Amino acid sequence: xxxxxxxxxxxxxxxxxxxxxxxxxxxxxxxxxxxxxxxxxxxxxxxxxxxxxxxxxxxxxxxxxxxxxxxxxxxxxxxxxxxxxxxxxxxxxxxxxxxxxxxxxxxxxxxxxxxxxxxxxxxxxxxxxxxxxxxxxxxxxxxxxxxxxxxxxxxxxxxxxxxxxxxxxxxxxxxxxxxxxxxxxxxxxxxxxxxxxxxxxxxxxxxxxxxxxxxx
Amino acid sequence: xxxxxxxxxxxxxxxxxxxxxxxxxxxxxxxxxxxxxxxxxxxxxxxxxxxxxxxxxxxxxxxxxxxxxxxxxxxxxxxxxxxxxxxxxxxxxxxxxxxxxxxxxxxxxxxxxxxxxxxxxxxxxxxxxxxxxxxxxxxxxxxxxxxxxxxxxxxxxxxxxxxxxxxxxxxxxxxxxxxxxxxxxxxxxxxxxxxxxxxxxxxxxxxxxxxxxxxxxxxxxxxxxxxxxxxxxxxxxxxxxxxxxxxxxxxxxxxxxxxxxxxxxxxxxxxxxxxxxxxxxxxxxxxxxxxxxxxxxxxxxxxxxxxxxxxxxxxxxxxxxxxxxxxxxxxxxxxxxxxxxxxxxxxxxxxxxxxxxxxxxxxxxxxxxxxxxxxxxxxxxxxxxxxxxxxxxxxxxxxxxxxxxxxxxxxxxxxxxxxxxxxxxxxxxxxxxxxxxxxxxxxxxxxxxxxxxxxxxxxxxxxxxxxxxxxxxxxxxxxx
Numbered sequence: 011x012x013x014x015x016x017x018x019x020x021x022x023x024x025x026x027x028x029x030x031x032x033x034x035x036x037x038x039x040x041x042x043x044x045x046x047x048x049x050x051x052x053x054x055x056x057x058x059x060x061x062x063x064x065x066x067x068x069x070x071x072x073x074x075x076x077x078x079x080x081x082x083x084x085x086x087x088x089x090x091x092x093x094x095x096x097x098x099x100x101x102x103x104x105x106x107x108x109x110x111x112x113x114x115x116x117x118x119x120x121x122x123x124x125x126x127x128x129x130x131x132x133x134x135x136x137x138x139x140x141x142x143x144x145x146x147x148x149x150x151x152x153x154x155x156x157x158x159x160x161x162x163x164x165x166x167x168x169x170x171x172x173x174x175x176x177x178x179x180x181x182x183x184x185x186x187x188x189x190x191x192x193x194x195x196x197x198x199x200x201x202x203x204x205x206x207x208x209x210x211x212x213x214x215x216x217x218x219x220x221x222x223x224x225x226x
Numbered sequence: 227x228x229x230x231x232x233x234x235x236x237x238x239x240x241x242x243x244x245x246x247x248x249x250x251x252x253x254x255x256x257x258x259x260x261x262x263x264x265x266x267x268x269x270x271x272x273x274x275x276x277x278x279x280x281x282x283x284x285x286x287x288x289x290x291x292x293x294x295x296x297x298x299x300x301x302x303x304x305x306x307x308x309x310x311x312x313x314x315x316x317x318x319x320x321x322x323x324x325x326x327x328x329x330x331x332x333x334x335x336x337x338x339x340x341x342x343x344x345x346x347x348x349x350x351x352x353x354x355x356x357x358x359x360x361x362x363x364x365x366x367x368x369x370x371x372x373x374x375x376x377x378x379x380x381x382x383x384x385x386x387x388x389x390x391x392x393x394x395x396x397x398x399x400x401x402x403x404x405x406x407x408x409x410x411x412x413x414x415x416x417x418x419x420x421x422x423x424x425x426x427x428x429x430x431x432x433x434x435x436x437x438x439x440x441x442x443x444x445x446x447x448x449x450x451x452x453x454x455x456x457x458x459x460x461x462x463x464x465x466x467x468x469x470x471x472x473x474x475x476x477x478x479x480x481x482x483x484x485x486x487x488x489x490x491x492x493x494x495x496x497x498x499x500x501x502x503x504x505x506x507x508x509x510x511x512x513x514x515x516x517x518x519x520x521x522x523x524x525x526x527x528x529x530x531x532x533x534x535x536x537x538x539x540x541x542x543x544x545x546x547x548x549x550x551x552x553x554x555x556x557x558x559x560x561x562x563x564x565x566x567x568x569x570x571x572x573x574x575x576x577x578x579x580x581x582x583x584x585x586x587x588x589x590x591x592x593x594x595x596x597x598x599x600x601x602x603x604x605x606x607x608x609x610x611x612x613x614x615x616x617x618x619x620x621x622x623x624x625x626x627x628x629x630x631x632x633x634x635x636x637x638x639x640x641x642x643x644x645x646x647x648x649x650x651x652x653x654x655x656x657x658x659x660x661x662x663x664x665x666x667x668x669x670x671x672x673x674x675x676x677x678x679x680x681x682x683x684x685x686x687x688x689x690x691x692x693x694x695x696x697x698x699x700x701x702x703x704x705x706x
Contacts, residue, residue: 031302038305042312049316053323060328064357075265082261090254093245093295100244210296217287221280225268 014105015191017198030200037204041211044174048215051167055222058159068152069160070226072141074132078224081128082216088121089213092182092206095189099199105192111202115186118209122179129172136161167219174212181205243300253294260287270524275600282604286611299618303637498624498692500667501617503682506609508661509547513606515540520599534591540599541592555657622680626696629671631678642671642678644697651690663687 023029059066095114098107135141140148143162185205188194194202264283272279293299298306519536553559574581619637623630629647631640653665665686669678683689 035302035305035308038308042308042315045312045316046319049319052316053319056320057323057327060324075268079261079265083258086254086257086261089257089291089295090250093250094247097244097247097250207296210291213295214288214291217291218281218284221264221268221284225264225280226277 012105012108013192014102014108014195015193017193026197030198030203033200033204034207037207041207044211044215048167048170051163051170052218052222055163055167058163059226062154062156062159065152065154065157066160067226068154069157070223072136072149072152073164073224074135075224077128077132078220081125082220084121084125084128085213085216088118088125089210091115091118091121092209096199096203096206099189099194099202100196102195102199105195108189108192108194111189111194112186115182115189115202119179119182119186122175122182126172126175129168164223167223171212171215171219174215178205178209178212181208243297245294245297245300249294253290256290257287260290272524272597272600275597275604279600279604282608285608289611303619303635307635496625496696498689498696500622500624500680500683500689502620502622502680503617503662503664503684504613505551505682507613507682508550508658508664509606510610510661512540512543512547513603513610515543516599516602516606519594520596520603523596523599533593533595536599537592537594538588538590540594550655550657550661554655556654557656560656624693624696629669629678642674644671646672647697649690649693649697651686653686658682659686 017026019026019029023032091114095111095118098110098114101107102111140146141157141161142148143158143165145158147158147161149157182205185194185201188201260283264280267279267283268276270276292309298309519540523533523536555563570580570584574584619635620633621631623632624644627644629642629644632638633640648670650668651665652668653659655665658664662682662684663686664682664684667680667683667686667690669680671678
């Protein structure tokens with residue numbers, strides 16, 4: 011079990027440094043497109059909030075800042091474990107750390123699951139009381155006009171973020187399975203690293219979403 | 227043979243930097259603390275500053291994640307460049323959208339934003355009106371702050387860093403006249419007797435081997451090895467050596483330093499990294515004062531006189547700092563200033579009227595509110611952070627046989643052979659030395675017509691001592 015499967019550098023690369031460097035650069039370009047995707051929503055947030063400042067402040071009080079804080083801690087923790095997993099892969103000499111990599115990735119996936127469970131409770135509460143976007147809105151406790159706008163933005167932003175969490179879990183599961191097979195060691199750990207980068211981006215986005223939605 | 231293999235290995239190791247566990251846990255701890263700070267700060271109402279502060283803290287957290295967890299700090303600089311450009315494009319989204327949306331009512335008063343149905347437009351307008359009347363500061367605050375809301379800082383470092391680069395780290399500035407003369411004069415006598423010395427390749431592929439042959443010839447005659455700095459005619463070198471001696475005295479007098487290994491950031495054994503700072507860092511007292519006053523003023527009902535006094539104290543800090551940036555507090559100037567202060571003190575003791583006048587000047591309350599301090603604190607923090615980031619992209623590296631200057635986002639490198647590197651240390655500004663133990667390093671590599679001036683080197687004495695150790699090692703093991 012504790013052995014490694016050697017990776018072969020693809021023939022069109024000069025050496026493994028070039029291969030992993032290219033892969034990483036591609037990943038960063040992809041991450042930039044992700045940032046641009048989210049930035050559209052952030053612009054929408056900014057404008058709708060600027061036009062409806064009072065409503066915004068009232069509506070955001072309906073969010074549970076405690077749950078938001080817990081989720082922030084959970085996500086940052088998962089960022090730490092995934093970073094440690096990358097480090098374990100970097101120092102994996104001959105497969106002795108396969109289990110450690112897989113374990114750390116497993117903890118990351120568990121924390122991601124925790125995040126989604128907490129999110130589920132938040133969502134189901136809002137569905138229940140009618141804090142919903144557009145015409146679905148039927149909550150009566152907010153004393154301001156057009157509060158559905160806030161929840162439109164809220165569900166879009168956290169929803170898109172949630173989709174990213176799910177995709178991240180799938181990617182990390184795949185990486186975890188491969189790490190158990192001993193595919194990653196000090197000379198080749200690109201998938202662990204790129205999966206980690208993706209996961210950190212999910213964390214980065216949440217670092218902004220949390221204060222913007224829960225604490226304004 | 228083994229040397230080149232070793233080089234290759236270390237090159238690979240550099241590519242795949244392994245971050246120490248302590249860094250990961252440290253960053254995690256910092257992120258937790260910053261999360262707590264964000265939540266805690268959200269309970270205060272700073273008006274304009276609220277969103278701004280929250281975003282500044284979030285940006286600090288995001289930079290930590292990006293630099294350490296995502297390895298941007300050690301990675302190929304191109305990746306950082308890609309990411310920063312992405313953020314610049316995001317800021318373009320914001321600028322152009324807001325420039326449109328926020329100005330529509332000025333251009334076409336009948337039409338409101340977002341092109342809604344008429345009823346909805348009316349509702350929006352009514353709401354905006356109501357908001358403006360109800361809580362004047364809050365909505366204004368939000369409108370003003372929101373354009374900054376999304377990641378104001380990441381683009382900021384880039385823009386801030388650009389001018390700072392020019393100001394703070396002159397790569398190879400023309401030196402003061404006395405420096406130029408000796409180095410030129412030295413170059414000629416060195417050039418004339420080539421036979422004993424094989425010409426040194428400017429960029430030796432394996433830097434270790436060359437020194438012995440170059441070192442060996444002068445060895446029999448120690449006078450040729452030692453004198454070069456003194457060979458140069460003229461009073462300049464005399465004053466220089468005088469200054470050197472004086473500074474050596476200061477080095478010895480400095481109680482603060484330990485074995486300098488602590489200073490070197492990476493593998494401390496065989497290299498030293500010098501990161502020159504921007505002059506702005508000497509303003510850290512003002513920065514600290516702005517944070518302290520921001521927190522104190524937000525704490526609620528302190529003494530009603532506090533705003534007035536804090537304003538005076540803050541302004542004094544600020545002007546004191548400005549004067550440090552503006553002038554060199556040479557030893558002479560400092561003595562003159564101290565004398566003036568003593569004379570003022572004596573005068574006010576002898577003539578009470580003088581004391582009264584001084585008292586009156588400082589008794590004028592200067593009112594500044596919490597928001598003012600917050601804006602200063604956060605703005606200043608962002609600039610200092612940008613300076614910190616800049617030092618990652620512009621630094622000097624000294625190994626025992628070469629001197630390298632790394633600069634630019636893509637990591638351009640200039641290198642000079644370090645044997646026969648002439649070093650002088652100048653501490654021109656007493657205040658800068660007191661604040662950060664900073665000074666200026668002047669390096670004159672062999673055959674380089676210009677001196678390399680590195681300004682604002684913190685911990686200058688420690689750095690210089692360490693340099694002597696590094697370059698001194700060569701003298702010991704070079705000829706053997």
